[in-house]
Amino acid sequence: MKKLFTVILVLCVAVTFMACTDKTNKPNGEGSSQDGTQIVVTVGGEHFSATLSDNETANAFKQKLPLTVDMSELNGNEKYYYLPDRLPTAPSRAGTIRSGDIMLYGSDCVVLFYETFSSAYSYTRIGWVNDTDGLKAALGRGSVTVTFAFHTAQGDTL
16 A cells, blocks of 8 residues: 555656646756847748857857758758858757757758757757747658748747
8 A cells, every 4th residue: 555655646746747847948058038039930830939049159140040941851850951151169069959959060050959859969059949839740741941030029020
């Protein structure tokens, strides 16, 4: 009987912690979503608010906006696009990639992740999607057209 009670108690605690998690994607060490430049990531008519990091890479990426690209599928967890120009880099080993991370691989490959997983690869952070609900479904399978743009005063993209 004690074992059953312990199991039930552990399950209740686990469910409580899972219910407290949200779908926000603020990386560790980054400020609130008000600290960085807010952009919109549009995929197939779906709009996702995103925050650019406060770094040289994100600032250079910002200069390219609005940017509409055809992103290719890789590994069932990411979409990628090779920019025609190089961006400044400051790569670090990510450890854990989170759904919604917008990263730079090398100096010219923009990557939008839609799954969370462990990685030994090094990336430079560009930013992150603030709320990843529906991101995986919007990105779908195969190549997809993605637009990165600024918010306008009316909430549209520029």
